[in-house]
Amino acid sequence: MNQLIKVEWFKIRGFVTFWILTGLFAVLLPLFNYQFSSGMMQTGGAVPISYSFPGVWSNFGFWASWFALFIAFVVIILVTNEYRYRTNRQNIIDGWTRMQAFHAKCLLVLLLSLITTIYVGTWCIIFGAAYSNTGFAFFTQDMEKLLYFFILCLNYYGFAMMLSFLLRRSGLSIGIFMLYAFIFENIAKAYLNWQIKGALIGNFLPLQASDELLPFPLMKQAEAIAYKGAAMPESSSYVIASVIYISLYYIISRYRLLKSDW
Secondary structure, rough: OHHHHHHEEEEEEOOHHHHHHHHHHHHHHHHHHHHHHHHHOOOOOOHHHHHHOOOHHHHHHHHHHHHHHHHHHHHHHHHHHHHOHHHHHHHHHHOOOOHHHHHHHHHHHHHHHHHHHHHHHHHHHHHHHHOOOOOOOOOOOOOHHHHHHHHHHHHHHHHHHHHHHHHHHHHHHHHHHHHHHHHHHHHHHHHHHHHOOOOOOHHHHHHHHOOOOOOOHHHHHHHHHOOOOOOOOHHHHHHHHHHHHHHHHHHHHHHHHHHHOO
């Protein structure tokens, strides 16, 4: 496993696009939240409650889910580059099996999800400590939202990896990813929830299932009003749905790799 990780690191360490996209994520995420916390969410000099403990875990996680798209694009580019530059074939020539090459990318998705989560968790602690009048009194309360963010990252990055194996082209994969995430799934969610009243089936679409783990508070209240009388699913239901989808991404990607030519 260590050898797979070392080879992946060797491939990406000099890749400029990787550093640009991860740099944008690393810089823009705290900058955006700083501007948001000191401006829009602050009135009359009052401490912005959403950035104090325990609210910071949910609020920061919600905004971080948007910026995680940068890392999803990284996954797409790294996987499709294997086909573009034929490095996948070179791996086989060097003695790798197809499964080793595939699991190297799966490990990359897992590591990027873990690193992203640690980075977001660090900023949550910084913002929470800065804006909490009670210090770390509520530090651990709602901290499970950080685990939810990790699951969200696995879902988003796994979906990006699956598209990359299916389409093999970075531009097309990114385009389909954006169309699905921002247009198709939102339309499908609204339609399903409107047509099948009381079940909120639309909330369990692939990416939406993870988004529901870290909702923006005002949006959640609006949904509760719009679908008054509907049984609101528990977070555990969304966790289970997300894990099922992540497993499906793995199965579909593996099947595609084993059945296709390199």
